[in-house]
Each structure stands twice: as structure tokens, then as C-alpha cells.
Amino acid sequence: MKRFFAILKKEFRQIRRDPLSLGLLVFVPAMLLSLYGYALSFDVKHIRIAVLDDDQTPESRSLQDSLFQNPYFDRIATITSPREGAGLLDHGRVRAVLAIPRGYARSLARGEAVNLQVLVDASDANTATTTIGYFDALSDRINRRVRFAALTHAGVTPALQGVVLEPRIWFNPELSSAKFLVPGLIGLLLMLSAVVATSLSIVREKERETMEQIMVSPIRPRELILGKLLPYVLICLVTMSMVLLLGYFLFGVTIRGSFLLLGLTTLLFLFAALGMGVLISTVTRTQQMAFQVAVLASMLPAIILSGFIFPIQNMPVAIQGITYLIIPRYFVEAIRGIILKNASFIDIWPQLLGLLILGLLFNLLATGRTRKTA
Numbered sequence: 001m002k003r004f005f006a007i008l009k010k011e012f013r014q015i016r017r018d019p020l021s022l023g024l025l026v027f028v029p030a031m032l033l034s035l036y037g038y039a040l041s042f043d044v045k046h047i048r049i050a051v052l053d054d055d056q057t058p059e060s061r062s063l064q065d066s067l068f069q070n071p072y073f074d075r076i077a078t079i080t081s082p083r084e085g086a087g088l089l090d091h092g093r094v095r096a097v098l099a100i101p102r103g104y105a106r107s108l109a110r111g112e113a114v115n116l117q118v119l120v121d122a123s124d125a126n127t128a129t130t131t132i133g134y135f136d137a138l139s140d141r142i143n144r145r146v147r148f149a150a151l152t153h154a155g156v157t158p159a160l161q162g163v164v165l166e167p168r169i170w171f172n173p174e175l176s177s178a179k180f181l182v183p184g185l186i187g188l189l190l191m192l193s194a195v196v197a198t199s200l201s202i203v204r205e206k207e208r209e210t211m212e213q214i215m216v217s218p219i220r221p222r223e224l225i226l227g228k229l230l231p232y233v234l235i236c237l238v239t240m241s242m243v244l245l246l247g248y249f250l251f252g253v254t255i256r257g258s259f260l261l262l263g264l265t266t267l268l269f270l271f272a273a274l275g276m277g278v279l280i281s282t283v284t285r286t287q288q289m290a291f292q293v294a295v296l297a298s299m300l301p302a303i304i305l306s307g308f309i310f311p312i313q314n315m316p317v318a319i320q321g322i323t324y325l326i327i328p329r330y331f332v333e334a335i336r337g338i339i340l341k342n343a344s345f346i347d348i349w350p351q352l353l354g355l356l357i358l359g360l361l362f363n364l365l366a367t368g369r370t371r372k373t374a
Contacts, residue, residue, distance in 0.1 A: 006227070008226075008227045008230055008231065010227070012231050014201075014204075025193050025197055025232075025235050025236075025239065026235060026238060026239050026242065028193075029189035029190070029192075029193055029239050029242075029243060030239070030242045030243055030246055032185075032189055033182070033185050033186075033189060033243050033246055033247065034246060034250060036181070036185050037178050037181065037182055037185065037247070037250060037251050040177065040181050041177040041178075041181075042177040042180070042181075043175075043177050044072070044126070044127050044130040044131070045071050045072055046071065046072070046073075046074050047072060047073050047074065047095050047096065047127065047130075047131055047134075048074055048076045048093065048094040048095050048096075049067070049068075049073045049074065049075055049076060049094060049095070049096050049097070049098060050075075050076055050077040050078070050079050050084075050085050050088050050093075050094045050096075050097045050098070051064060051075060051077075051078050051079070051097075051098050051100070052078075052079050052080070052081070052082065052084075052085055052097065052098070052099040052100065053078070053100045054099070054100060054101055054102040055100050055101065055102055055103065055104040055105055057104065057105035058105070059104060059105035059108060060100045060104050060105060063100065063104075063142065064100075066138060066141070066142070067098070067138060072134055073134070076088070076093060076094050077093075077094065079097070082099065085097035085099070085119060086119075089119060089121050092121070094121070095120070095121050095124075095127060095128075095131060096118055096119060096120045096121065096131050096135075097118070097119040098116065098117075098118055098135075099116065099117040099118070099119070100116060101114070101115065101116070101117070104116075116139070118131075118132070118135050120132060171340045171341050172340060176251070176252075178251035178252075178253065179251065179252070179253050179340065180336075180340075181308075181309075182247045182251055182253045183253070183332065183335045183336045183339050183340070184306070184307075184308035184309070184332045184336070185243075185308075186240065186243050186244070186247075186335060187269070187302065187306065187308065187328040187331045187332045187335060188299070188302045188303065188306075188308060188328065189239070189243065190236055190239065190240060190243075190266075190269065190270070190273065190331075191273050191298045191299070191302045191327065191328050191331075192295070192298050192299050192302070193235075193236060193239060194232060194236050194270055194273035194274050194277055195273055195274075195276055195277040195280065195294045195297065195298040196277070196291060196294040196295065196298070197232050197235070197277065198228065198229060198232055198274045198277030198278050198281065199277040199278070199280040199281040199284070199290040199291070199293070199294040200281070200287050200290055200291060200294075201228050201232070201277075201281065202228060202278060202281035202282070203281045203284055203285070203286065203287050203289075203290040204287060206285060206286075207286060207287060225278055225363070225366060225367055228278065229274045229275075229278065232270075232274060233267075233270050233274065236266075236270050237266070237270075240266055253339065254339075255338065255339050256338075256339060256340060256341065256342040257337070257338035257339065257341070257342045257343055257344075258338065258344075261338055261343075261344070261345060261348075262335070262338050262339075264352070265331065265334045265335060265338065265348070265351075265352060265355070266335075268352055268355040268356055268359060269327065269328075269330075269331040269355055271355070271356075271359035271363070272327045272355050272356075272358040272359035272362060273298075273327055275358075275359055275361075275362030275363035275365075275366055276297065276298070276327065276358075276362045277294060278362075278363070278366040279362050279365050279366040279369070280293050280294050280297060281366075282366055282369035283369070301326045301328070302326070302328040305319070305322065305323045305326045305329065306323070306326055306328035306329045306331075306332050307323075307329060307332055307333060308328065308332050312329070324354070325358070327355065327358055329354075330351040330352075330354040330355045330358075331351070331355065333348070333351050334348040334351035334352065334355075337351075
């Protein structure tokens with residue numbers, strides 16, 4: 001224990017002498033959470049629309065009112081020719097052009113089909129798909145209204161209502177992107193901080209040529225690793241607390257589940273992430289190389305392969321297999337369950353087991369590579 005506490009004390013002194021690194025570990029994740037929380041959003045709103053109304057009737061104006069009385073569409077221009085609409089699309093001023101043909105009201109009155117043309121800029125496939133979905137919903141609503149009016153005009157009481165969808169949204173009733181993204185951002189930011197900090201910690205000893213002194217001392221590899229890791233565990237826990245508080249005050253993300261289970265999940269995650277950082281430090285010789293390897297090994301997989309943004313089940317089977325080696329995969333799923341769904345230990349034990357296995361793997365590999373040689 002004396003040897004362990006000696007390393008622990010030395011590491012705290014090292015952190016205190018480098019306030020810039022401490023600030024980066026604690027405050028940069030909080031700043032990035034605020035930035036990403038506001039910047040990243042899956043909500044498709046305020047789609048810029050131009051309208052070509054060749055009918056100029058009360059019915060066509062009613063259609064436009066239905067379209068623009070919501071936050072999803074913004075009227076940018078009212079055009080007079082298809083060529084003008086094509087020019088707006090070419091220059092990116094609008095995302096879609098709605099063309100209402102001449103005779104729209106007359107065809108509706110006769111019960112005939114009306115073809116509304118919608119030109120959609122699909123350079124952004126996600127926005128284009130959502131835009132088409134909004135227009136489909138609009139056309140369905142108009143069709144129901146027209147059928148109702150036709151039956152009423154014919155003296156028939158429309159008693160049959162058909163299927164009426166009554167959605168009840170659980171866990172995220174406001175459909176807020178922030179409540180989905182913030183838990184994932186916690187995993188991304190903690191992963192980056194933990195891996196980069198620990199990898200630089202040991203490589204710094206190599207560059208300053210103090211590692212040889214440590215190696216010839218009675219300190220054992222596991223004591224060295226534990227002494228190096230514990231300060232960063234405490235720092236990451238402080239960072240986690242700050243991020244959760246910011247998530248609550250800025251985005252209304254409340255923790256529905258157990259704080260004890262959240263703490264256990266975070267500790268297992270840090271156990272695996274810090275072990276990965278130590279392993280990286282054992283295979284690199286300079287802080288520059290350690291930083292580059294740590295960022296590539298932590299940030300990119302955390303964004304692409306963890307389920308933070310892209311659903312894992314939509315990936316090819318081979319890529320899904322690779323995700324089982326990605327630490328944030330387990331943490332993101334577990335923390336979303338705890339924060340949003342009040343998940344219990346029974347619900348997330350596979351994720352906790354995955355974190356434990358990866359933590360043991362990385363720490364054993366790191367301990368094996370930490371040789372007591374000069």
C-alpha cells in the first residue's frame with residue numbers, strides 16, 4: 001500500500017502542476033456537451049418551401065394554410081413558373097417546391113384525383129425523406145377532409161370513422177433530440193477524456209526519462225497502473241457530475257433510474273476506458289503519438305460504432321461484430337436505459353458484463369506490457 005500511495009501522490013502532484021490539462025479534462029467536456037447538445041438535432045423543422053399556385057382558388061389557399069400553419073415548413077417564395085422553382089432549387093434557396101395545378105378545386109369538387117407535384121432537393125437524404133413524409137401526411141389529411149365533405153354534401157352521415165391512430169409516447173414524450181443525444185454525448189466525452197489522459201500520463205514519464213527510475217524501484221506493474229488510474233477516475237467522476245448537471249439545466253435531461261446503478265455503470269466504463277488508455281501508453285513512445293492513437297481509438301469508434309448516432313442493427317453483420325469490441329457501445333445503451341427508461345440491473349446486465357470483460361482484457365494486456373526493465 002505504501003508503494004501504491006506513493007504513485008498516487010506523485011500523480012496528483014503531476015496533475016496539480018499542469019492546470020491546463022486538468023482544465024481540459026474537466027471543463028472542455030462540459031463545453032462540448034453544451035455545443036453538441038444545441039448543434040446536433042434530428043428534428044427536421046423550418047424546411048424552406050416555394051409554392052407555385054396555378055389554381056388561385058380558396059381551396060388552393062386552404063391547402064397552403066394547412067401546410068404553413070406548423071413549424072415544419074417555411075414559405076420562402078411564391079413563384080409564377082416552374083423554371084423559377086428549378087432555379088431556387090439549383091441555388092439551394094429552398095428544399096422543396098410545391099406545384100398546385102390549374103383545376104385543383106374543380107377536380108376536388110368532382111371527386112377526381114388531383115396530382116400535386118412536389119420537387120424535393122435530395123442532396124440531404126434524411127431531410128428529403130422527412131419532407132416527403134410530411135407531404136404524405138398532409139395529403140392524407142386533405143383526402144379525409146374531402147371525403148367527409150363529399151359524404152355530408154350527399155346527405156350521408158359519415159358514421160364509420162375507420163382507423164384512428166392514438167399514439168402514446170413513452171420515455172421521451174417531447175420527442176426531443178437532446179434527451180436522446182445527451183446520454184450518448186456523455187459516453188463520447190468521457191471516453192475521449194479517460195483514454196487521452198491516461199495514455200499521456202505514462203508516456204510523459206517516458207519522455208522525461210523518469211520511467212526508468214520507477215522501473216528500478218520496488219513498485220509492481222499493477223501498483224503503478226492503479227496509482228496512475230485512480231486520480232483520473234476521480235477527475236472523470238467530477239466531469240460526469242458536471243455534464244449531468246448541465247444536461248439537466250440546459251436540456252431538461254433528468255435521471256429516471258437509480259443513481260447507484262448509474263454510478264456502477266460509470267465505474268465499469270471508466271475501468272475499461274482507462275485500461276485502454278494505459279494499453280495505448282505502453283505501445284507508444286511520445287505524447288504526440290499517444291494523443292493521435294488515443295483520439296483515433298476512442299473518438300471515431302465512439303461516434304460511428306457505438307450506437308450514439310447510427311443504429312447498430314442497421315449496420316452490416318460484420319460491422320456489428322466489430323462493435324462488440326467498442327467500449328462506448330455498452331455504456332451508451334446502458335446509460336440511456338438508466339436515464340430515460342428507469343432501467344434496472346436486470347435490464348442492463350449484458351452491457352455491464354461487456355464493460356467488465358473489456359475492462360479486464362485491456363487492463364491485463366496493459367499490465368502484461370508494463371515490464372520492470374530499465
